[in-house]
Amino acid sequence: MKDFIIPDRDMGTPAVNSDVTVNLLVDGIPVSVPAGTSVMRAAAVAGISVPKLCATDHLAAFGSCRLCVVQIEGMRGLPASCTTPVAEGMVVHTQTDEVAQVRKGVMELYISDHPLDCLTCAANGDCELQDMAGAVGLREVRYEPGKNHFTRRDAEGPNPEYRPKDQSNPYFTFDPAKCIVCSRCVRACEEVQGTFALTIEGRGFDSRVSAGMASDSFLSSDCVSCGACVQVCPTATLIENSVIQIGTPEHIVKTTCAYCGVGCSFDAHMRGEEVVRMVPSKDGKANHGHSCVKGRFAWGYATHRERQTQPMVRERITDPWRVVSWDEALDFAATRLRQAQADFGRDSIGVITSSRCTNEETYLVQKLARAVFHNNNTDTCARVCHSPTGYGLKTTFGTSAGTHDFDSVDETDLALVIGANPTDGHPVFASRLRKRLREGAGLIVLDPRQIDLLKTPHMGEGLHLPLRPGTNVAMLTAMAHVIVAEKLYDEAFIRERCDWDEFLAYAEFLLDPRHAPEAVETLARVPAELIRKAARAYAAAPRASIYYGLGVTEHSQGSTTVMAIANLAMLTGNIGKPGTGVNPLRGQNNVQGSCDMGSFPHEYPGYRHVSDPETRAIYERAWGVELSPEPGLRIPNMFDEALAGRFRGLYCQGEDIVQSDPDTRHVTAALAAMDIVVVQDLFLNETSNYAHVFLPGSSFLEKNGTFTNAERRINMVRRAMTPKNGYEDWEVTQMLANRMGAAWSYTHPREIMAEIALTTPSFAGVSYDLLEREGSVQWPCNDKAPLGTPVMHIDGFVRGRGKFVHTEYVATEERTGARFPLLLTTGRILSQYNVGAQTRRTENVVWHPEDILEIHPSDAENRGIREGDWVRVASRSGDTTLRAHITERVAPGVVYTTFHHPTTQANVVTTDNSDWATNCPEFKVTAVQVSPSNGPSEWQEEYRHHSDLARRILPTAAE
Amino acid sequence: MSHDHSKLIRMASQMAQFFGTQPDRPAPEAVAAHINESWTPRMRQDFVDQIRAGAEADPVVREAAAFVRLPAA
DSSP: OOOOOOOOOOOSSOOOOOSOEEEEEETTEEEEEETTOBHHHHHHHTTOOOOOSSOOTTSOOOOOSOTTBOEETTSOSOOBTTTOBOOTTEEEESOOHHHHHHHHHHHHHHHHTSOOOGGGOTTTTSOHHHHHHHHTTOOOOOSOSOSOSSOSEETTEEOTTOOOOBOOSSSEEEOGGGOOOOOHHHHIIIIIIOOOOEEEESSGGGOEEEESSTTOOTTTSSOOOOSHHHHHOSSSSEEEHHHHHHOOOOEEEEEEOSSBTTOOEEEEEEETTEEEEEEEOTTOTTTTTOOOHHHHHTTGGGGOTTOOOSOEEOSSTTSOBEEOOHHHHHHHHHHHHHHHHHHHOGGGEEEEEOSSSOHHHHHHHHHIIIIIIOSOOEEEGGGGTTHHHHHHHHHHTSSSSOSSOGGGGGGOSEEEEESOOHHHHSHHHHHHHHHHHHTTOEEEEEOSBOOGGGGOTTOOOEEEEOOOTTOHHHHHHHHHHHHHHTTOSOHHHHHHHBOHHHHHHHHHHHHSGGGSHHHHHHHHOSOHHHHHHHHHHHHHSSSEEEEEOHHHHSSTTHHHHHHHHHHHHHHTTOSSSTTOSEEEOOSBTTHHHHHHTTOSTTEETTTEETTOHHHHHHHHHHHOSOOOOSOOOOHHHHHHHHHTTOOOEEEEESOOHHHHSSSHHHHHHHHHTOSEEEEEESSOOTGGGGOSEEEEOOOGGGOOEEEEOTTSEEEEEOOOSOOTTSSOHHHHHHHHHHHTTOOOOOOSHHHHHHHHHHHOGGGTTOOHHHHHHHSEEESOOBTTBTTOOSSOOSSSBTTBSBOOOOOOOOOOSOOOOSSSOEEEEEEOOTTOOTTOTTGGGSGGGGTOSSOEEEEOHHHHHHTTOOTTOEEEEEOSSOEEEEEEEEOTTBOTTEEEEEOOOTTTOGGGTOOSOBOTTTOOBOTTOEEEEEEEOSSOOHHHHHHHHHHHHHTOBOOOOOO | OOSOHHHHHHHHHHHHHHHTTOSSSOHHHHHHHHHHHHSOHHHHHHHHHHHHTTOOOOHHHHHHGGGOOOOOO
16 A cells, blocks of 8 residues: 655744743634744644745744734734744734735735746646635736736737746756745755855845856756755745656655665655655654755666666676576576585675665575575675774774764754765755854864865854875874863763773873874874864863764774774763764665674674674574574675685675775676676666676665664665566565575565564664654664664663773875875765766766866876866776866865766775775775876776676567 | 785784784784684684794784684684
């Protein structure tokens, strides 16, 4: 059955928090609301909808449309209900003769400057102006036709006030002719998104909504296409192109975005099995009704023509693909995998689970390795992003997860952002942080590059410490040095929550002059005084939070950096209360979940080591097989073992390791050395160029399951349409497992979640019934926390006492020298996602059609490089070419690029250096040389040739 | 063929650099514990074989080999 949910009612103004309750009477109905609530919202609480146009509960009250006037006993005139706060004993009448008269007059004026093409208007059936005309009983417009904004021309010629539609944005249209200048879009751009791209130009009759300067279109302006303006527009002025094309939706399926780790809740507005639009859910606990360009608009890849929906096999990776039945493909895969084990031993095959797939799918893939392959060769792409977070936070706090929920940011006094670029990587979180910055919270950014967060409009001072890539540990240890040397630490917290003797030992370590800012200045190239200032600010803030990304983890000292971060939070007592904490921003939608689900080769679900006999006993009972007590291979180990001839087969679900993993040549050589590579994906991705079996996957719109976001929140993913490939991904894994002798009989992901809950203490209370009821829950969710845990470590650390790990800086082996004098660091951009498999197959390419190399003007000049030139980037691993962009966002000596496009292959250049504890690759530091170039590198040509060859599909025989 | 020789020792050396600065326990034991927790038996065997064969390595890494758990022969 379809989930049909009535769209959330708009209460007119946002909810207010107050301990004081105010009682009033609205149309004779007694209502009690928190002090500070608007009369409009109080009426809505009483079930009465006061007519409105400029008001919406997404935005602060504005009081411009005059439609929401009411009569309040004892008050003169007709106050606007949206801007009038309630008062004790107030008596409100929302409908009187006078009120009705005024409203009708107001509506008449609006309609006199609005086209009456309702029947053919894209907002027909979903137009608040239309609704309000009906609500106030408007029956005629008495004004004669005259000066207006909507007619193209009249008898006398073209209308000088008319402006054509702006269709520059690929996803929505701006039609000024339908605009009522309610300012909702401008306010949403400011209050919700925080970009300030829109404005009202002119005054009075000349007032118009404008994106950027008069010469700008939506596309050329600062607009980031988050969709907030479209969402709040009461008319057809700003409307999704998909609605213009298809029409209004007829039902809603609540689901979760499949892009970044923020995990926004979305309402999929459907017509039949076609998505009309994706609208962020107001009741989504991570996003509260906001979205970014990816989740809101970039879902067209699900129906892209390159989507593969049929299984395919081939003998050799140079053969063309042969389309076959599911039976044949699965038999082929199962036989070859078993053959590899027969020839090369039980440990010669393995799996890679996906951070883009659901918890249930991930759980089954790791179960396939453990229970069916009988080894622990399971890993996940978190290996290459947040594995150091797992190790570092487990060592210091006792659990591998972020400490706080996103709501906590509303209470922070200072945010320390390290190695993350939230406005691009985690845009909805960035909007929430920017809101807090506008309210006065402080900001410190530790990043080699000047990120956009530092340019937040209307924030206070932001400190930027543009440290040299690879010096995170030195920098954070210097900050800790200042905090201890200047006695800025929270002694009471440390005594109560940590081990005092351990602290003393750490303090002694920190006080050594080698950790002083003056010593670190030469390494990190950040002035000592700035380091001191940042340390003091972090320690002084009553509630300081840390948000970090892959700029922390993807280093040879990634795990040490995570522990240095944990130390800072413990030293200053910034743990266990709202507004504080250590919060990793997870890259992909289900990085947290894939780790939780036992994807790592040494850990069962819930982070329990495979050598632990009690845990093994639980799974041996549940699965009815004997399990290996030995850790399996991590992804990079799999590659090494493949090149050693001992690892022969891989089942890779929903990851594109050829593009996303470092040192591409090493990866492709390893894959080419295997006997059987099974790829399950939506598209023939780069990894499939080295595969023997292709199993078509299903998109997030086509399956049921759950994703767990960066705040440990388990969100429901619901099937909105039939899988184009015929099966949800977990069904495919089950079919493969059963071909290999398992007797699995799951009929719905809820049964898989039930097994997870049964076997994993931190998930013991999780069930689909609970998730349906609560919307989402944050683990741990069990008897001690039946509704989940928004903030962890409140009364004590999970491990007991917090542990201060010593954080000695060790320079990476990746050093610049005469051959490779520059440091390359990598990142991502707002419009693209990870390897781009999804976003490259959407209109998002208008913002980022190719990867570019950012280089400082002085480095460019030394090399004779001009803006837009093709340049060759070479490291000791390989070389590639791409176009240069000259900018001071990067410091001299540092260059930067993204890895969204396979033609660039940025990872041909990255090396096999990795984190000491987890083998997380050192993506963020590669010594390179940059030189002018006139075309693709030899590798790019070679790869393109193989790729073209490997993607051929034999035409199927005529029936 | 065995697991890339230099790589295992390089990884162990990185661990030695970290555990060498920790106050709580002798570095060789800590390195070995980390290896036992995260490497497959075959990688551990290769590592020990390489050290026994006289591969060049940091003294901590060399000492750690004694504490690395090997698969039952």
